[in-house]
Amino acid sequence: MGEARVRLPFGWTRARCQDDGASEAEREKRWAELFQQLDVNKDGRIDINELRSGLAAWGVVRSDVDEIVRVSDTNHDGQLDFEEFTQYLRTHEKELRLMFHSLDNNNDGRIDVGEIQQSLKSLGVKVSIEQASRILQSMDRDGTMTINWNEWRDHFLFNPFHNMEEIAHFWKHSLMLDIGEHLTVPDEFSERERRAGLVWRQLVAGAIAGAVSRTGTAPLDRLKVFLQVHGSAGVGLWCGLQRMVQEGGIMSLWRGNGINVVKIAPESAIKFMAYEQIKWLIRGTKEGGTLRVQERFVAGSLAGATAQTIIYPMEVLKTRLALRKTGQYSGMVDCAKQILQKEGVRAFYRGYVPNTLGIIPYAGIDLAVYETLKNAWLQRYCMGSADPGVLVLLGCGTVSSTCGQLASYPLALIRTRMQAQASTEGAPKLSMVGQFKHIVTQEGVPGLYRGIAPNFLKVIPAVSISYVVYEHMKKVLGVDS
Structure with missing residues (x-):
């Protein structure tokens, strides 16, 4: 036989x-x-x-x-x-x-x-x-x-x-990494994992990885913001970098990074809690497994919008601090005081509408591409594992995030310009639609993608730094892979 x-x-x-x-x-x-x-x-x-x-x-x-x-x-x-x-x-x-x-x-x-x-x-x-x-x-x-x-x-x-x-x-189990733009909404966690504190240890590991990653790629992030606002004046990648260094020295490349790091923890915590509540509302009394792709899209988008609504003033502060000239503000608190005194409370929500609208295409495309790539890999190479592994998930996440950014970038650029209006001399005080028309008329469609080059340049180093720090912090905090 x-x-x-x-x-x-x-x-x-x-x-x-x-x-x-x-x-x-x-x-x-x-x-x-x-x-x-x-x-x-x-x-x-x-x-x-x-x-x-x-x-x-x-x-x-x-x-x-x-x-x-x-x-x-x-x-x-x-x-x-x-x-x-x-x-x-x-x-x-x-x-x-x-x-x-x-x-x-x-x-x-x-x-x-x-x-x-x-x-x-x-x-x-x-x-x-x-x-x-x-x-x-x-x-x-x-x-x-x-x-x-x-x-x-x-x-x-x-x-x-x-x-x-x-x-x-x-x-x-799956990853939650931050590559400097958006924190991935966590996957499903069991009651046992919640009671064991795994959720919050994983959030802390992700936040620390995001903080180190953002700090490491802060010069590229500031260059992106600089080009989004000043790129229409013919300022290129290298020229923009030179102008920032000449104006404030090498350390000026990290302007705005402090508040960019500070907002990680509240943003990730709010997003996770909102996601859990929205997921419960969507699922209702249904028994079964995790949310379907379209349900995760809705839950993720609403959770992201909720988090952004609460921490949005910090986004405005980040943009103003990144664009400030030497001596303009003594720090975050001084920046917030000056905005409040000169422009009022509403200034802290300038650009909120395009920012919120940008969450929908970003979250939808990011999630759809991520799920498609992951499932395609599993179907082709399912002999390996039901969990495709860290590197495959990182690859899928990088590609999906890039696709999401391509779709939502024009809205992100309009948001940044609206946030920077009062601090930029000669900049037109326009609404979202007005900004869009002004950019297309003056710069053409390519103008909607000013600053996207440094945004893409930071993806690989950001992912690499996040991965290394995240894995190390999981071991320190006792989160098993």
């Missing part, structure tokens, strides 16, 4: 790994084969680099190599010998077997879609049949739409999860 020899991620065949009832000797033989494949330099030890490169070559995603070595390296030499390696596998396989049997409710030796859905529901994570099917397909190597023990073991063998709560978190 010849069994189909399907290639598995770890480089051995199905016929050699059907060891549900295997003896200890057979298991150790399999572990020895794994050890030999990972021990590239054949020195009888596996270091972190060998383990990382070996798992990457096998297509294992989201594995915490450092954690595997930390818990297994009993002699603390930074490497795993065969005994330490097999001890990790022996212990971890026992944990995985317990988790497998906890999912296998009917004890038939296989996990189906219903059992995955029911297990997650018992942990406070509601998923649809479609979402549960996608999770199952990420582990299903033989196309039976069920998971046997070997498929389960192979999928999680090098992911050091210790219980079903951690695996459930792995299946549904």
Whole structure:
């Protein structure tokens, strides 16, 4: 009876790994084969680099190599010998077997879609049949739409999860990164995660990452604002940078960054709380999984509008401080006092209408492109994981954010010019429609995209900085990936 020899991620065949009832000797033989494949330099030890490169070559995603070595390296030499390696596998396989049997409710030796859905529901994570099917397909190597023990073991063998709560978190967890323009609305969180404080730790990690990212790319952000307001005078990228440095020195490139960083925390907190309330209103009494794409679009747009309404005066302050001349304001408080005394309270909401209108195309296109790209990747490469991984999500987020910015940029430019009206000599005091007509008449359609070059230039460094800081802060705050 010849069994189909399907290639598995770890480089051995199905016929050699059907060891549900295997003896200890057979298991150790399999572990020895794994050890030999990972021990590239054949020195009888596996270091972190060998383990990382070996798992990457096998297509294992989201594995915490450092954690595997930390818990297994009993002699603390930074490497795993065969005994330490097999001890990790022996212990971890026992944990995985317990988790497998906890999912296998009917004890038939296989996990189906219903059992995955029911297990997650018992942990406070509601998923649809479609979402549960996608999770199952990420582990299903033989196309039976069920998971046997070997498929389960192979999928999680090098992911050091210790219980079903951690695996459930792995299946549904996603990123919240800030690349300097908008904070992504958080994904669904279970009641267990809320009680554990995960939501707020993740918000803090995202806010700190955003603060470092914005500070690192502040010169490009100020250049964007400068060109949005003064670009019609024929000021180019390099010329604008030179003029800012000549007027106030190198440090002037960070003008307005202080309040840009300060507003991250209240904006993200308000947006998250508003999103939770709006999501509850949209869902009502319906039972089921997460919001559909169109529902998330509505909830995200309304949550963004709510947050912007409350923190919008800080946006005006940021623009005025970014455009100020040396000595014009002594700081945020002085800037706010002068605006209040000279222009009144209404000045703090100049440009509010185009800003709010810009949220709709940005949020809609950003979310639609993000979901489309993520789902396309999952459908094509679903053998990897139901969670596409950090780098894939970052790539999808970068592309979707860029598309959203392209659509909403003219409204952002009009908003900035309205915010800057009183502080810019000779600038016409126009309404939103008046600004639009003036720009198109005087500068043509390209005038609606003044300053977009530095805006795009900052995307890659902003994403990179956010990613590194975010991952580090999650570890510091105890948020598992």
